[in-house]
Amino acid sequence: MSREENEARDLNAIAASLSSLSPSTGRLDRDRLMFLAGEAAALSSSALPNSAMSRTAMSQSHEVQLRLAARRWAWPAAFSMVSAVAATLLAVLLARPEPRVIERVVRLPAEPQAVVDTPAGAAVARADAPEQVERGRSERPAHNRRRGDGDYLSLRDRVLARGIDSWTSSLSASNVAPPETTHNHRELLESVLNSL
Amino acid sequence: MSDVGPQQLASLLDEHGGALVLYARQWCSSAEDVVQDALVQLVRQERTPERIVAWLYRVVRNGAISAARAEQRRRHHETDAAARETRWFTTSEGDRLDAEVAQAALGKLPLEQRETIVARLWGGLTFDEIAELTGSSLSSAHRWYEAGLVALRQRLGVECPEKKTKLAT
Numbered sequence: 001m002s003r004e005e006n007e008a009r010d011l012n013a014i015a016a017s018l019s020s021l022s023p024s025t026g027r028l029d030r031d032r033l034m035f036l037a038g039e040a041a042a043l044s045s046s047a048l049p050n051s052a053m054s055r056t057a058m059s060q061s062h063e064v065q066l067r068l069a070a071r072r073w074a075w076p077a078a079f080s081m082v083s084a085v086a087a088t089l090l091a092v093l094l095a096r097p098e099p100r101v102i103e104r105v106v107r108l109p110a111e112p113q114a115v116v117d118t119p120a121g122a123a124v125a126r127a128d129a130p131e132q133v134e135r136g137r138s139e140r141p142a143h144n145r146r147r148g149d150g151d152y153l154s155l156r157d158r159v160l161a162r163g164i165d166s167w168t169s170s171l172s173a174s175n176v177a178p179p180e181t182t183h184n185h186r187e188l189l190e191s192v193l194n195s196l
Numbered sequence: 197m198s199d200v201g202p203q204q205l206a207s208l209l210d211e212h213g214g215a216l217v218l219y220a221r222q223w224c225s226s227a228e229d230v231v232q233d234a235l236v237q238l239v240r241q242e243r244t245p246e247r248i249v250a251w252l253y254r255v256v257r258n259g260a261i262s263a264a265r266a267e268q269r270r271r272h273h274e275t276d277a278a279a280r281e282t283r284w285f286t287t288s289e290g291d292r293l294d295a296e297v298a299q300a301a302l303g304k305l306p307l308e309q310r311e312t313i314v315a316r317l318w319g320g321l322t323f324d325e326i327a328e329l330t331g332s333s334l335s336s337a338h339r340w341y342e343a344g345l346v347a348l349r350q351r352l353g354v355e356c357p358e359k360k361t362k363l364a365t
Contacts, residue, residue, distance in 0.1 A: 011349070018313070019318070025213045036232065037202070
């Protein structure tokens with residue numbers, strides 16, 4: 001008998017000896033296992049639609065499931081709807097076109113020409129004593145100062161636009177007849193009525 | 197639902213329960229719970245597996261490995277003590293080997309050899325099924341089986357043929 005055959009026979013013998021030992025089931029509880037298996041089988045059969053449940057029981061179960069599903073989805077659905085509305089409003093706000101600029105020509109009554117100091121005198125005064133000029137400006141009331149500045153600006157514009165002759169003509173005109181100043185619409189209305 | 201009824205489940209438990217518990221003990225100390233979960237999982241299956249025993253061994257193997265990981269995380273001393281005191285085999289008069297000695301010898305084998313020997317000897321699985329179960333090749337399953345038996349033969353006091361020949365001469 002060869003060595004391999006002896007060894008194989010010996011291994012079979014030890015395998016047979018080991019097989020004679022019966023494994024212990026330990027703490028495996030047969031009753032508990034059968035209970036759990038029955039419970040699992042019942043749960044599986046109730047989850048399947050083709051089970052042996054009666055039609056009434058199935059319809060009741062279906063209604064209960066629908067009710068539970070509706071209750072479960074109510075808040076998420078409301079939240080989704082409000083979120084969609086908010087997103088739509090945001091999109092509309094972002095995609096809104098810019099306001100169109102409409103230019104209109106508004107004709108206003110011409111402001112009366114105010115009396116302006118002579119530029120030469122002002123220049124001399126500015127050259128001689130600038131501090132006094134500044135002090136004099138600051139001592140004048142605010143409304144007069146503002147009005148004088150406005151006259152100066154209008155005079156400057158007029159000189160730049162029409163030349164130096166317009167300054168002298170306006171100076172002579174202001175010396176001849178100072179126009180009446182109207183401060184509001186009532187005075188303007190009265191002046192118009194008086195002129196009629 | 198699975199076609200496994202109470203009678204078939206009971207017969208599976210009688211025929212393979214002990215072997216499955218022994219197989220799960222190669223990894224974890226809560227082997228009974230793992231086997232119980234595997235059997236309950238079999239009942240829950242919508243379609244009955246073609247090879248139920250091989251399927252059970254695979255489920256038990258996965259569950260035992262998961263349980264072993266959980267036990268390693270807990271590292272309870274009580275678990276280790278319980279594992280040491282657990283008896284793998286029931287003793288009877290017809291046993292050719294001492295159960296405690298066999299348990300000790302089996303416990304000293306490498307995991308692959310232990311797993312293969314338990315699945316082959318007590319589980320009755322073929323080497324193809326063992327190879328599929330362990331994710332190895334057929335030759336590896338054969339090699340582990342034979343190496344494990346040789347080691348057990350030496351540890352259980354059975355002399356090898358070569359020594360017998362030398363002693364005879």
